Amino acid sequence: MSSIAIQNRNDSYFEITQKLNKKCQLIFELIKENKGITRQELSDKYSIPINEVSGRITELEKMCLIHATGSLKNRVTNKLNTIYSAIHGERLIIEMRNQKAQELTDIKNGMVNDYILGMSPHTKALIENEKRKIEKELKLVS
Numbered sequence: 549m550s551s552i553a554i555q556n557r558n559d560s561y562f563e564i565t566q567k568l569n570k571k572c573q574l575i576f577e578l579i580k581e582n583k584g585i586t587r588q589e590l591s592d593k594y595s596i597p598i599n600e601v602s603g604r605i606t607e608l609e610k611m612c613l614i615h616a617t618g619s620l621k622n623r624v625t626n627k628l629n630t631i632y633s634a635i636h637g638e639r640l641i642i643e644m645r646n647q648k649a650q651e652l653t654d655i656k657n658g659m660v661n662d663y664i665l666g667m668s669p670h671t672k673a674l675i676e677n678e679k680r681k682i683e684k685e686l687k688l689v690s
């Protein structure tokens with residue numbers, strides 16, 4: 549790969565990660581450094597409250613920057629904890645984001661069609677709520 553192509557790829561990847569808020573950036577960098585770590589390990593190892601870790605991991609997953617890569621038994625609870633790893637490569641991140649955006653768009657369009665066809669007010673309210681959530685997620689991957 550030419551040095552220009554490498555620089556362009558790196559610039560694009562840097563641009564994606566710079567859109568993260570500071571807490572997300574921190575958690576993302578720690579996940580990249582550790583090459584596979586659970587929420588609990590992140591919390592314990594870096595003294596970050598678990599609720600902050602969990603929220604940021606959810607955001608990073610929705611943005612297609614990290615993904616679950618396995619499980620590890622928690623020594624305290626004896627329950628399985630999910631191991632997270634960073635997704636490497638701008639091309640893969642973009643492909644995953646495009647796929648997620650298409651899936652969310654399809655769900656949203658189906659919900660809108662159902663909404664128009666006429667349903668109970670309760671069902672309409674549920675659909676409106678889900679539609680708002682999907683629109684938020686679409687902003688994260690678009």
